[in-house]
Amino acid sequence: MPSGVLEILKRVTRDPLGLLGLVLVVIVIGAALFADAISPYDPARIDVLNKLQGPSAAHWLGTDQLGRDTLSRIIHGARVAMGIAVFSIGIGAFIGLILGILAGYGPRWLDAVLIFFFDSLSAIPLILFALTVIVILGPGTGTLIFVIALISIPVYGRLVRAQTLSLRRSEFILAEQSMGASLPRIVGIHLLPNVLGPLVILVSMDIPTVVALEAALSYLGLGVKPPTPSWGTILNDGYVSLRTNPSLVIAAGIPLVIATLGFTFFGEALRDALDPKLKGRRAS
Amino acid sequence: MTPLIEAEGLAVNFRAPGGFLGLGHHRLAILEDVSVSVRPGKTLGLVGESGSGKTTLARALLGLVSRARGEIRFEGRPVDSFRRLRRKTAMMFQDPIASLSPRLAIGSAITEPFLIHGVAMTSRRAAAEELLALVGLPKEFASRYPHELSGGQARRAGVARALALRPALVIADEPTAGLDVSIQGEILNLMTRLKAELSLSYIIVTHNLAMIRHVSDRIAIMYLGRIVEEGPTAEVFAGARHPYTASLIASEPIPDPRRRRQSLAITGEVPSILRRPSGCEFHTRCPHAQARCRSEAPSLTKSTGGRSVRCHFPLNERFPPKLSDFGDKETRQL
Numbered sequence: 007m008p009s010g011v012l013e014i015l016k017r018v019t020r021d022p023l024g025l026l027g028l029v030l031v032v033i034v035i036g037a038a039l040f041a042d043a044i045s046p047y048d049p050a051r052i053d054v055l056n057k058l059q060g061p062s063a064a065h066w067l068g069t070d071q072l073g074r075d076t077l078s079r080i081i082h083g084a085r086v087a088m089g090i091a092v093f094s095i096g097i098g099a100f101i102g103l104i105l106g107i108l109a110g111y112g113p114r115w116l117d118a119v120l121i122f123f124f125d126s127l128s129a130i131p132l133i134l135f136a137l138t139v140i141v142i143l144g145p146g147t148g149t150l151i152f153v154i155a156l157i158s159i160p161v162y163g164r165l166v167r168a169q170t171l172s173l174r175r176s177e178f179i180l181a182e183q184s185m186g187a188s189l190p191r192i193v194g195i196h197l198l199p200n201v202l203g204p205l206v207i208l209v210s211m212d213i214p215t216v217v218a219l220e221a222a223l224s225y226l227g228l229g230v231k232p233p234t235p236s237w238g239t240i241l242n243d244g245y246v247s248l249r250t251n252p253s254l255v256i257a258a259g260i261p262l263v264i265a266t267l268g269f270t271f272f273g274e275a276l277r278d279a280l281d282p283k284l285k286g287r288r289a290s
Numbered sequence: 291m292t293p294l295i296e297a298e299g300l301a302v303n304f305r306a307p308g309g310f311l312g313l314g315h316h317r318l319a320i321l322e323d324v325s326v327s328v329r330p331g332k333t334l335g336l337v338g339e340s341g342s343g344k345t346t347l348a349r350a351l352l353g354l355v356s357r358a359r360g361e362i363r364f365e366g367r368p369v370d371s372f373r374r375l376r377r378k379t380a381m382m383f384q385d386p387i388a389s390l391s392p393r394l395a396i397g398s399a400i401t402e403p404f405l406i407h408g409v410a411m412t413s414r415r416a417a418a419e420e421l422l423a424l425v426g427l428p429k430e431f432a433s434r435y436p437h438e439l440s441g442g443q444a445r446r447a448g449v450a451r452a453l454a455l456r457p458a459l460v461i462a463d464e465p466t467a468g469l470d471v472s473i474q475g476e477i478l479n480l481m482t483r484l485k486a487e488l489s490l491s492y493i494i495v496t497h498n499l500a501m502i503r504h505v506s507d508r509i510a511i512m513y514l515g516r517i518v519e520e521g522p523t524a525e526v527f528a529g530a531r532h533p534y535t536a537s538l539i540a541s542e543p544i545p546d547p548r549r550r551r552q553s554l555a556i557t558g559e560v561p562s563i564l565r566r567p568s569g570c571e572f573h574t575r576c577p578h579a580q581a582r583c584r585s586e587a588p589s590l591t592k593s594t595g596g597r598s599v600r601c602h603f604p605l606n607e608r609f610p611p612k613l614s615d616f617g618d619k620e621t622r623q624l
Binding site (some may be wrong): 176 | 345349
């Protein structure tokens with residue numbers, strides 16, 4: 007229902023922080039989508055003669071130790087960050103949704119097995135787990151997506167399970183059963199739409215976490231491999247030349263702040279907008 | 291005349307979870323040895339306090355909770371698949387708004403039974419408008435959502451959905467709960483009118499004695515998952531034979547400011563089903579309890595006038611009833 011989406015966006019923008027969040031989100035996603043068109047240079051173009059320059063008319067944000075244009079690398083970094091966030095969270099949320107509905111609506115033993123699986127996954131320390139997987143599979147974008155998707159499954163799985171458990175005892179689901187509705191009908195038409203709302207909110211609030219995680223792992227040299235521009239690797243490059251050329255670190259830090267704040271504000275405003283109990287209260 | 295629906299020796303257990311992976315659970319008997327029947331075109335009232343098992347009984351009849359023992363027959367035949375039964379019956383749940391799918395427009399919600407059972411309709415819109423007209427709602431309501439309706443409007447929509455496939459039996463769980471008194475009257479009038487128009491049978495689950503007295507042909511009184519008394523409504527109200535029924539009727543509020551409230555013969559709380567009393571389960575609260583009641587459980591015994599009662603020492607077996615049977619000298623004339 008497109009009118010519903012428009013209505014929700016209208017409610018999000020009524021909140022000043024929500025509006026700010028939306029603007030920042032649009033900037034980041036725009037940069038990711040149109041990176042090739044808007045970046046002034048090829049992010050991989052090496053120009054050693056102009057290395058480690060400060061901001062200038064030619065290079066608005068300066069250059070790194072290989073003379074690559076920082077602005078272009080940051081814009082392409084948005085594409086990497088968004089790509090990893092969308093794919094890993096998408097996969098994690100999809101699998102979590104299916105497992106959560108199975109746990110919440112399926113038989114008791116399956117619920118017990120899945121809860122045990124969720125608990126085991128979330129018991130492993132995140133960075134340690136990431137390091138292990140990266141050692142086995144080797145660093146790279148694919149590994150990063152795999153790790154983040156895997157560790158986010160229990161988060162979404164638990165949310166969907168809790169939601170499903172409370173809904174399966176609700177009177178409208180019982181009413182469907184009393185009418186003789188089939189299982190696919192109950193799950194697809196009546197359960198799913200009521201589970202998706204909270205899931206969307208959690209997803210939008212998880213994006214900044216994943217963006218920061220990708221930057222952290224790439225900074226450690228465990229994420230995106232060097233020629234590909236990532237905010238984390240740019241930060242690492244900047245750290246090496248922090249004393250001589252601090253503009254690199256600052257330039258790579260700003261998009262991280264923009265992305266995390268933008269998605270957090272947007273997610274919180276979305277949560278308020280979708281919560282029927284808060285409807286109207288925010289408008290004043 | 292064969293009963294439309296009939297349950298015999300119905301028992302339902304719930305599991306109280308516990309232990310590793312839920313393996314250490316134990317069973318709680320929610321319903322024990324319950325037999326009810328409804329004849330075509332008649333209304334059965336199921337009455338009892340909270341926790342008496344009346345809602346569970348209503349749900350068990352449609353297979354919404356699985357039964358441990360007992361048989362259910364519909365139109366004289368044992369029920370093998372509940373899907374066939376659910377095609378010819380409909381259930382209305384307690385909360386009129388919460389029993390409608392929150393993201394489904396009313397028009398779609400009330401025509402869903404057609405899709406579920408593959409019954410042809412001229413068009414979904416036409417079917418929805420016809421059903422809305424049947425329950426006295428304007429057709430604009432087809433595009434509204436449940437949260438936009440008042441309790442009374444949502445209840446009407448619930449009635450419309452229940453009647454979509456012209457069922458033989460409607461089971462209504464507290465159809466008037468949470469509604470204003472004037473709206474309660476409207477809904478009951480609507481249900482009564484539709485019963486005559488569509489020759490329906492009802493099972494109405496309630497604790498509202500004043501209401502059930504007017505709309506039911508027979509009533510069954512439930513206590514801790516058992517039927518303690520069953521019979522024609524007018525006669526049960528005229529002379530209760532089980533002490534529990536007598537005290538329920540005596541505790542019914544009467545809108546008369548000059549009448550002084552009688553002291554009730556019944557005291558205490560409903561015992562927990564976790565620790566059922568020995569013998570007759572009502573003996574802990576019964577003003578007439580004797581030694582035999584504490585040790586020996588009475589069975590539901592057929593009595594005169596098509597009535598049955600589960601009591602060792604039934605009241606009012608003689609006619610006219612003696613007022614002293616209520617354990618209170620000034621009990622009002624019923």
